Amino acid sequence: MPPYLLAAIAKNGTAAQRAFAIDTLSADFSFRTFRATSAIALASAPRARIAVMPGTEPVLKRTVYTAKNKQTLPGDVVRAEGAAATGDAAVDEAYDGLGATYDLFFKEFNRNSIDDAGLPLHATVHYGKDYDNAFWNGSQMVFGDGDQTLFKRFTASLDVIGHELTHGVTEIEAALAYQGQSGALNESMSDVFGSLVKQYKLGQSADQADWLIGADLFAEPGPTRLALRSMKAPGTAYDDPVLGKDPQPAHMKDYVHTVEDNGGVHINSGIPNKAFYLVAVAVGGNAWDEAGRIWYETLLDARLKPNATFEQFAKLTQASADKLHGAGSTQSKAVAKAWQDVGVL
Known part of the structure; x- marks a missing residue:
């Protein structure tokens, strides 16, 4: 649950809803601080593999x-x-x-x-x-x-x-630092594989999946409350008097510069999320087979540094696609086009 969504509820909700949101924000503050400091510690001294x-x-x-x-x-x-x-x-x-x-x-x-x-x-x-x-x-x-x-x-x-x-x-x-673009990549990796877990369990192909994160959480879902995030169309997951409007961008031209949310880690993750979605649907079939494999191999790549930018990550996904499928392959072209379409490359 992104903090800006809880903040909107704390501002717009009923008295009881405001209380719930404030209590959750308070409990989350120490957790988010822990995640950020843990990432810094891991980046300086990566955990030894067991x-x-x-x-x-x-x-x-x-x-x-x-x-x-x-x-x-x-x-x-x-x-x-x-x-x-x-x-x-x-x-x-x-x-x-x-x-x-x-x-x-x-x-x-x-x-x-x-x-x-x-x-x-x-x-x-x-x-x-x-x-x-x-x-x-x-x-x-x-x-x-x-x-x-x-x-x-x-x-x-x-x-x-x-x-x-x-x-x-x-x-x-990868110990991706939980701040700015590396933090947004951290959140995006979780959205990517979270969505793949659901697709795998349901046996859905890329074109059958809803590409929504948290669609099952709303007590009263509806057209103004679709999910917490949309990988297919960042910025469209919700638009509601209580929740506010989904602030996620889908393109670098709309990148949100902010000191809140650890530099917008939940907001700007919409950009790499959209890139993965574009690769998955362009390649077709089950998203975990090829698009997911490219992203997973990139996560394991020793060249992926804790402070990675979107551009650096995008180039590594291109390298992974070329390694797995060959330069000029359908998969390689799909990766290149996706990152171009979201304005990263």
């Missing part, structure tokens, strides 16, 4: 906890790997979402969990009271129940679960 013992078979291991509407982590265990569904929608959605994200990365990219070394996946649900957000805190997922007037429980959106877990992948592989 070696997997030879002969060890990859095994999915999930544990879901409940915070019982407090802010103590991780809380009490409510479902462990292999246990039956509990009937608590938040618990079971978190469990399934962790599994769906693991499946995409393992089956399509041969990645063994978040750290590529079999990291157990932990999630806490029922965090806080009326907490309007979900986040990855560096070691686990955390989900709020939502305020139930504007937003439902945050486990309801599979792409949001994939989004937050991907922050862990990006943190380990």
